[in-house]
Amino acid sequence: MNSNTDFTLAIEDLTVSFDGFKAVDSLNFYLDQNELHVVIGPNGAGKTTVLDLICGKTKSTSGSIKFLNEELTKMSEHEIVRAGVGRKFQTPSIYENLTVLENLEISYPYGRTVAGSLMFKRSSEVLEKINQTASEIMLQDDLDTEAGLLSHGQKQWLEIGMLLIQDPQLLMLDEPVAGMSVKEREQTAELLNKISKGRSVLVIEHDMEFVERIAHKVTVLHQGKILAAGNMEEVQNDPKVIEVYLGH
Amino acid sequence: MNFVYEKMMGGKKGLTGFLILATLILVIFPLFLDIFRLNLVGKYLTYAFPAVSLVLLWGYGGILSLGQGVFFGLGGYGMAMFLKLEASSVENTKIQSTPGIPDFMDWNQLTSLPWFWEPFNSLTLTILAILILPAAFAYIIGAAMFKRRVGGVYFAIITQVIAVILTILIVGQQGYTGGINGITDLRTLNGWDITTDSAKYIFYFINVALLLGVILLSRLILTSKFGSLLLAIRDKEDRVRFSGYDVSNFKIFIFCFSALISSIGGAMFTLQVGFMSPSFVGIVPSIEMVIFAAVGGRMSLIGAVYGTLLINFGKTAFSESFPELWLFLMGGLFISVVMFFPNGLAGLWDDYGHYITDRFSKSKKTKEDSPEIVEKKSDESAA
Ligand SMILES: Nc1ncnc2c1ncn2[C@@H]1O[C@H](COP(=O)(O)OP(=O)(O)OP(=O)(O)O)[C@@H](O)[C@H]1O
Ligand SMILES: [Mg+2]
Numbered sequence: 001m002n003s004n005t006d007f008t009l010a011i012e013d014l015t016v017s018f019d020g021f022k023a024v025d026s027l028n029f030y031l032d033q034n035e036l037h038v039v040i041g042p043n044g045a046g047k048t049t050v051l052d053l054i055c056g057k058t059k060s061t062s063g064s065i066k067f068l069n070e071e072l073t074k075m076s077e078h079e080i081v082r083a084g085v086g087r088k089f090q091t092p093s094i095y096e097n098l099t100v101l102e103n104l105e106i107s108y109p110y111g112r113t114v115a116g117s118l119m120f121k122r123s124s125e126v127l128e129k130i131n132q133t134a135s136e137i138m139l140q141d142d143l144d145t146e147a148g149l150l151s152h153g154q155k156q157w158l159e160i161g162m163l164l165i166q167d168p169q170l171l172m173l174d175e176p177v178a179g180m181s182v183k184e185r186e187q188t189a190e191l192l193n194k195i196s197k198g199r200s201v202l203v204i205e206h207d208m209e210f211v212e213r214i215a216h217k218v219t220v221l222h223q224g225k226i227l228a229a230g231n232m233e234e235v236q237n238d239p240k241v242i243e244v245y246l247g248h
Numbered sequence: 249m250n251f252v253y254e255k256m257m258g259g260k261k262g263l264t265g266f267l268i269l270a271t272l273i274l275v276i277f278p279l280f281l282d283i284f285r286l287n288l289v290g291k292y293l294t295y296a297f298p299a300v301s302l303v304l305l306w307g308y309g310g311i312l313s314l315g316q317g318v319f320f321g322l323g324g325y326g327m328a329m330f331l332k333l334e335a336s337s338v339e340n341t342k343i344q345s346t347p348g349i350p351d352f353m354d355w356n357q358l359t360s361l362p363w364f365w366e367p368f369n370s371l372t373l374t375i376l377a378i379l380i381l382p383a384a385f386a387y388i389i390g391a392a393m394f395k396r397r398v399g400g401v402y403f404a405i406i407t408q409v410i411a412v413i414l415t416i417l418i419v420g421q422q423g424y425t426g427g428i429n430g431i432t433d434l435r436t437l438n439g440w441d442i443t444t445d446s447a448k449y450i451f452y453f454i455n456v457a458l459l460l461g462v463i464l465l466s467r468l469i470l471t472s473k474f475g476s477l478l479l480a481i482r483d484k485e486d487r488v489r490f491s492g493y494d495v496s497n498f499k500i501f502i503f504c505f506s507a508l509i510s511s512i513g514g515a516m517f518t519l520q521v522g523f524m525s526p527s528f529v530g531i532v533p534s535i536e537m538v539i540f541a542a543v544g545g546r547m548s549l550i551g552a553v554y555g556t557l558l559i560n561f562g563k564t565a566f567s568e569s570f571p572e573l574w575l576f577l578m579g580g581l582f583i584s585v586v587m588f589f590p591n592g593l594a595g596l597w598d599d600y601g602h603y604i605t606d607r608f609s610k611s612k613k614t615k616e617d618s619p620e621i622v623e624k625k626s627d628e629s630a631a
Contacts, residue, residue: 055490081492093487095480102476107491111473114501120473162491 004069008033008170008200009054014063016053023049025224027063031170036196038203038211040235041221042245047204048090050221051172055087056080067170082112086163090174090204092155096148100139100158103147104130107162129165136195137161138187153184157191164195171195172202177210189213208236208246220245262467265550265597266460273456273553283445290452290520292560293459295320297513299540299552300459301506304466306538307546308475309502310482311399315407316510316537318414319382321529323511325418325425326381328524329365330374331434331442332426351433356423365424371438378515379508386507390500397496408531415530430525434518442519455516462509463549469505470549478502510537539582545594554593 009031016024023046031037039047052058054065056077065072072080095103108129111120134140137157142150147158156176163171176192177185185207192201192214205211211218212232219229220241227245228238235241277289298316306312332350341347344354349361367373389410393403418425426432435443442451469475480488481495489495518524527533536559544555559578567574589595 057486057490076494077489078492078494081490087490089486089490093484095476095484095487097479097483098476105473106476106480106488109492112492113494114474114497117474117477117498118469118472162487166492 010066036201038215045221046224084169086168087172101143109166133165153180294513294517296553296556298510298537301509302541305506308478312404313407315411317534319507319510320514322382323514324524326378327515327518328431329368382507382511383504386504390503394496394499418526432523545592548594551594
């Protein structure tokens with residue numbers, strides 16, 4: 001179990017119980033390099049909880065999470081981020097009172113200590129990276145806009161941009177197209193296909209049309225356990241999946 | 249130069265506000281107030297230090313401390329201990345059973361100076377203690393609380409409990425601290441009589457210079473990335489944490505810095521008022537400091553100074569005539585500010601200040617240096 005693997009992420013026997021209720025139950029899950037993997041499943045299946053466990057927000061009851069062969073379960077949140085794991089929350093989590101530029105600047109992965117942040121200079125290098133990221137997330141014209149004034153979809157993009165600027169090896173997105181218009185969904189799908197090159201991406205999503213457009217692999221989670229896994233077609237035709245999730 | 253202008257002064261608007269305040273407390277008050285009144289203003293301005301510290305800690309960092317009096321008190325007591333030792337020379341205390349120790353120790357049957365008083369024989373060590381001890385104490389509290397993710401109301405209550413404990417300790421350990429009466433009869437600093445008018449003037453100006461310096465330094469911190477992070481932590485702590493920051497370190501730092509500022513205020517208080525007592529340490533003064541910041545506008549460093557002045561002028565005026573009404577009035581003022589003017593005086597200034605500055609810049613063009621203008625300006629600043 002302690003052997004090294006080629007996987008970006010290797011989750012083995014992961015369990016978390018809240019007062020006896022197992023939200024995640026002996027989960028085994030592997031994520032390849034350059035893989036864009038989507039997790040689907042009914043409400044309360046434990047999808048968000050899995051992300052919470054990976055990024056250290058929730059401590060596991062038992063099991064192991066290895067990221068690039070490094071055990072994450074013993075690390076603190078900021079160490080996990082610094083190791084290269086980025087996570088977008090289910091509800092857009094951005095700094096509403098700061099501008100788009102400041103949001104990205106805070107997320108820029110230098111000057112992360114107290115002294116570093118006091119000495120931090122907005123150099124041309126920093127600005128270039130911010131501009132580049134902003135145009136990737138289609139917010140290049142809104143750099144000076146207060147983030148709270150952005151549309152719901154743009155907020156989702158901004159949060160994705162705040163992760164991208166850190167160049168994580170593993171990007172985890174919890175329902176990135178919730179609340180987006182059809183056009184925004186298309187743009188987001190394009191964005192995800194672009195940014196999944198050179199890194200692994202784990203997406204949680206309910207919108208099957210969107211899943212179909214982006215997923216390399218799909219895993220269906222149900223009551224904290226994996227119900228089915230495979231490519232989109234296999235999963236969609238799985239009778240168990242149709243029964244608990246897709247059927248209604 | 250541009251860096252100083254943008255960062256420290258906060259651009260044109262920040263510079264105007266800073267210059268108006270500086271003119272008021274550096275020029276207008278000393279010109280128009282007699283030394284008794286000026287000394288009183290100087291005392292009020294020492295409370296502005298903890299008020300400014302609360303703008304950083306509470307306004308920006310979202311960390312409400314109801315114990316800033318602790319740090320104000322530590323600074324004040326540090327200075328008082330030095331002055332007391334100087335006042336307790338062997339000649340001055342030869343009627344005591346143990347000459348050479350502070351009078352209250354002698355009354356409490358102490359026969360030698362307690363070890364922790366020894367460093368306060370030296371002015372250098374005293375100043376170091378004033379600058380370091382409160383910050384170190386804040387570090388211990390901060391590390392214990394913030395590393396365990398204790399925040400919000402729990403933190404506020406714990407700081408309040410610490411204020412209570414310290415007060416009880418000071419009052420109870422009369423022989424070591426001077427008890428409820430505090431440390432009194434302070435007269436000279438390195439042989440220089442601090443009770444004269446000229447000394448009071450000098451302390452007033454040192455106090456003002458320190459306060460303005462603290463405001464500039466605070467602005468420098470707030471305009472750095474640290475400042476944006478402070479706001480970010482206040483509004484979305486988890487997002488900051490999951491962007492790779494160890495949030496607790498940032499909270500600890502700003503708490504320590506707020507303790508340092510408050511301590512300087514306390515030391516200046518002792519120098520200007522000539523004594524220090526537990527009544528400036530406990531819950532009531534700590535809460536008053538929060539009210540000063542709230543009335544001034546908890547996001548405004550300069551507002552905190554006006555808030556402090558306004559409340560203290562009010563307190564002096566009212567408590568002379570209706571002492572028992574004052575507490576209710578202040579409570580009412582606090583509640584109404586929080587409910588109706590959440591940005592305090594600074595918010596009013598942002599909304600209506602341009603009427604006054606416009607009028608001021610117009611009249612300035614017509615009559616260059618009439619005294620009327622000076623008056624108008626002081627009205628506006630105190631408003
Ligand atoms: N901290 C917690 N304490 C107790 N129960 C929790 C906690 N976090 C999650 N749960 C429970 O675990 C289960 C899984 O929740 P989770 O948020 O992971 O579901 P999800 O698959 O993300 O659902 P959705 O599609 O609605 O977002 C739910 O029953 C939830 O109530
Ligand atoms: Mg969820």
